[in-house]
Amino acid sequence: MFFFKLFLLSFIPSTLSHDGFNSHLLPRPLIMQYPERIETRFEKSNEELELECTSWRFAVETNNLSPWKTIPEQCGSYVKDYVMGRGYKVDLERVSTEAGIYATSLQLSADGKDVWVFDVDETLLSNLPYYADHGYGLEIFNPVEFDKWVYRGVAPAIEPSLKLYEKVLNLGFKVFLLTGRSEKQRSITTENLTKAGFRSWDKLILRDSEDHDKPATVFKSEKRSKMVEEGYRILGNSGDQWSDLSGSFPSDRSFKLPNPMYYIP
Template sequence: MKSLFFRTISVTFFLASFSGAALVDDHIHGGDSHLPRPVVVEYSDVESLASGNDDVRLWCESWRFAGEANNLGPWTTVPVECVSYVKTYMTGKRYAFDLEMVSREASRFARSIQMRTDGMDAWVFDIDETLLSNLPYYAEHKYGLEIFNHGLFDKWVEKAVAPPIESSLKLYEEILGYGFKVFLLTGRSEAHRSITVDNLNRAGFRDWERLILRSLDDRKKSATIYKSEKRDELVGEGYRLHGNSGDQWSDLVGSSTSNRSFKLPNSMYYIP
């Protein structure tokens, strides 16, 4: 099977540094990225890739692993040959188990913190694909195969019906119970504040210290820069950032990083 696979599929690698190489555009929220451009894989016979082909499945598993490890760099859409794989992953037990593993390790770390009595021990949570799931939206948009559409996604956000990620809700409640101040740091716009609050409350989230959204001044900043600046402000106020949970590397890297960061899986999109 392996020899047939490689006879029927022509794979060409273009390093991003080569002149004239095909480059992947920044993903949904735009902005320049400090991360290296990825290697681009082109297939000359995509239709020959049957979803049941073991080589395709293994390649897509490697693609997902590379994305979670931040080895791909910026990417725009899920590879067309991996859409079925991503759908199966995101809607199946593997995704649920991976989420549970992240939450369990985060809770274990939180329990180990020697809390002070000044109320300045803090934890930062992203919202989308960290606390709230947008899977119902992405199910209608081919699980990341389509180019992100701001207008359509905003209409989904404005419904305020995104369900909670259950393992994250459990972790969130534990973090509050341990005595941490919780900060919600999201790429959503300030215009969606009331809608976001409504959705969070419906999903069972409560008692956060502060909900931080993008202002007009933040609109053109990359997520990495925007979130770093907001964490800088929290540190400047005296907060000790022990933990940070997010589904994107741009939620976790940059300046004023927490003592430990916890990356939730997300194979549907990338935000620099």
């Protein structure tokens, strides 16, 4: 051991003891300096990816994201599994149940002016068959292709929404359908809704030619304004987009249905 210590001491350069010590003349400690961003060759684990996509969907539903055109590419399988699986159905049922509890708790006036407003697409009618052929939101929205789907008139009912729809009708609400669909699609929309089980609505409000360039929030706010001017009280509103529910003249209470496939401002 004594010999080993002497060996180490003799190995240290004599410049260490000099007052004019220059560290650049000696081997310096090896310090690994990482770049601020490190590209990894390893894909994220399934668990981590699911957490990120769940967080993204939460931000969508709480309206915390800026306007977006498509779902994140890495979340394609996640969104598909969600909307085609049990989770989406359970979420839809929860919204319908809570809305029904609220509707039942209200004492309606005798003048017939109490209104429940429903959006149509992804609120009453499901376009999942269309989005199944278009990446569940991975593709940029194509209005021409979507109109072709609309004119087929085969969109199925969202069952929990149909139950809520029938409940509010039986309670005595006036039912107004307020949709971003074009006035040109009135006939096929009426046919599709009726075929899917929706009947006895009081008004079906669509976009006229002067409304086509308006953002959905503006268009629907203006239509709700007109309802109020006519003396109606908007007690409930159901929609899958925040633009269905926000803006001026909102309902007393609104119910947001889940939709991670697309965003309408």
